[in-house]
Amino acid sequence: NIDTVVFSVKEDKDGSFNIPNTSKAVVISEHGEVLNAYQNRVRILGKHGTHTLAARTKNSGKVLTISGSPYAYLHGQNVYTASDMQTATYESLKAVRLKLGLKSTKAQRKKWREGDIYLERVDLAINIRVDSERKVISTLGQIRRQLEEQRGATRTNGTTVYWAPKNGKEYSISFYAKGPQMRQQKRFMALLDRDQLLEECETILRVELRLQAHELRKLGLDKVS
Numbered sequence: 533n534i535d536t537v538v539f540s541v542k543e544d545k546d547g548s549f550n551i552p553n554t555s556k557a558v559v560i561s562e563h564g565e566v567l568n569a570y571q572n573r574v575r576i577l578g579k580h581g582t583h584t585l586a587a588r589t590k591n592s593g594k595v596l597t598i599s600g601s602p603y604a605y606l607h608g609q610n611v612y613t614a615s616d617m618q619t620a621t622y623e624s625l626k627a628v629r630l631k632l633g634l635k636s637t638k639a640q641r642k643k644w645r646e647g648d649i650y651l652e653r654v655d656l657a658i659n660i661r662v663d664s665e666r667k668v669i670s671t672l673g674q675i676r677r678q679l680e681e682q683r684g685a686t687r688t689n690g691t692t693v694y695w696a697p698k699n700g701k702e703y704s705i706s707f708y709a710k711g712p713q714m715r716q717q718k719r720f721m722a723l724l725d726r727d728q729l730l731e732e733c734e735t736i737l738r739v740e741l742r743l744q745a746h747e748l749r750k751l752g753l754d755k756v757s
Contacts, residue, residue: 535656537624537651538597538652539599541640544637557569566592580724582719583608584605598624599653611714617651650754653743668711671737675693675707679693701746702747705740705741707738714733
């Protein structure tokens, strides 16, 4: 299933994206020439207020970059999502455009719908169901010991075990207990089905693969199409 994604779209030759009511960083040469400009991130609150999408512009407005968990933004949780990258990115882009009042042409929307969207990071997740939360924790202990014998940096944080060859510059894998992670997050307090969701998560061992831009390009997966 798809979790966090960082993706971008490019403006047409003569156009530029402009996010209203946000600050901007400008790069100026020693002679006072404007070399580049970046608009800072604007966060857009999703369903139930649990997750956000962040949008910013780069390259003097020629590139719009969006980051976040698309399905979590749309549905209020990321325990169960889906594997359709075209829907995930296009619906997120559509939501950001509408919220920020960013205009687009029919031709642009057609290209984006067909996958003319560039991927800079993709997190893929799978839920492995075991007998109990205690079993999840003990299994994570075994995973940690096995990973420590492999090449690549291994570290732990609470119930989470990270494996990051080359310091995660290309990809990294995390293993964690979903139950404790969900209980620690206050943002889920507003969910109507919070108690049921927490109970569901108690026996989930979550595995997440994070693919960075370099790895996506190497695999030929750096574009939605």
